Amino acid sequence: MRxxxxxxIPYILVIGDKEMEKEKVNLRVYGQEGxxxxxxxxxxxxxKKSHDVLETY
Numbered sequence: 001m002r003x004x005x006x007x008x009i010p011y012i013l014v015i016g017d018k019e020m021e022k023e024k025v026n027l028r029v030y031g032q033e034g035x036x037x038x039x040x041x042x043x044x045x046x047x048k049k050s051h052d053v054l055e056t057y
Contacts, residue, residue, distance in 0.1 A: 005030070011047070 004012045014026040014035070025043060028035040038046075 001028070010050075013043075 001012055001014075008030055010030045012028040012030075012035075014028075016026075019025050019037070022037075024037050024039050026035050027038045027043060
């Protein structure tokens with residue numbers, strides 16, 4: 001995780017046994033403090049929305 005932060009990777013996902021059971025991932029977003037658990041479908045929507053915003057520039 002530290003290496004990903006230093007490289008400023010926008011999304012870091014942690015997927016363990018608990019997350020697999022719940023169909024969720026632990027998400028850390030570059031520039032935000034902490035992490036949160038999010039459903040995979042929500043993650044896909046969030047990334048798409050972020051990508052759409054970047055395309056407007």
